[in-house]
Amino acid sequence: MTEGREPPARRRDAAATRAALLAAATELFNERGFDRATVRDIAERAGVNQALLFRYFGTKDELFALVIANRSRELINSAPPERLVGRTLDLLLDPDSPKRSANPLVALLRSSSHDEAAAAIRAELGDEYTGALAALTGAEDADVRAVLVLAWLLGIGLLRSVLPTEPLASADPQAVRDHVLRAVRTLLERVDIRPGE
Amino acid sequence: MTEGREPPARRRDAAATRAALLAAATELFNERGFDRATVRDIAERAGVNQALLFRYFGTKDELFALVIANRSRELINSAPPERLVGRTLDLLLDPDSPKRSANPLVALLRSSSHDEAAAAIRAELGDEYTGALAALTGAEDADVRAVLVLAWLLGIGLLRSVLPTEPLASADPQAVRDHVLRAVRTLLERVDIRPGE
């Protein structure tokens, strides 16, 4: 895992530090949201000088946009639409990923409104996600229904990250998943309820 | 509206400025969350010197706690449990209250984790709200179901305040309310679906 192939493990490696910064930023934005994740913290977690963050990403805003775009697309493409809700729930409820991996959209929400660029990304990704979900119903107001489902997932992720003591943390993920999926089927009749993976 | 009765409208009035600060803080915490609502902005909107904020409330944290406690209790007591979800939805979806009145719990969530005092309040109010909701089902895991419903309401409020262009803004509030309530009945069989007020 330390070194792979081609370049014989250089001691100075731009690509590696860039990746380390990206990983650290992903974690911290998820854990704390945009405002409370400082560039110094990100650089420190990456084990890297903070000036490099600006060399490689230009701005904290740009870094944030990159992180969100990456992880959101990744999530949206990780399952077919019928299983997207279930898949997202699995990630949100996975106790092994209290911070690290799961919830890019939650990080987005948690970072209130800060600049226009990020706002555009927000809208775009929201559209992408709800677009996928809206295909799961024949109802006229498919988009409204899809947005409502998205809102639920976001709320669950947020609550879990803000109130770690809530019953959600200790509840059986399968049972929670089941509750949500059955309720969601009221809105999107074609969602797949079976356990995924 | 300017002056009521007893004290003949004093030019210097501690109670009045305290109230102005509280109102301004309520608005700004709702609009921007804890971090981005600065004490300078709050004081300015209240038309008051910012030092007074600290004289009357001690700390930004304490002011926040007060605002949240006030408005949450107000909300929870504004309807019997069977109608609490519907009532909250009405407030969240009311287009006339994009910022001002409706969503104390949303403001809470939007303010990520900042200090232990607020965290305690968060937990306490969450318990209060979910306690009311949990009474609406006979299921064993009533608390989990209640938390899921709370999460949905929070998600809806957050999405609405962060993506004002979403279909939620232009959708018919009654229809949205109906969708959510019917889905929620999957979890809490005793919720009242009829339009309130």
Next chain:
DNA sequence: CGGCAATGTAAGCGAGTGCTTACAACTTGT
């Protein structure tokens, strides 16, 4: 009135923020 607490004001302190700059250390192509 005169004294005093209550109320309001102006200025700034210390800490933390995003970001920049000037420079050292390394790697590489020739």
Next chain:
DNA sequence: ACAAGTTGTAAGCACTCGCTTACATTGCCG
């Protein structure tokens, strides 16, 4: 091997934040 470009480092600048302090003004009560 050596210059040139790349990568890493240390320091600090300009700004904003929550909060404090020292001082002016007002209203109240004997």
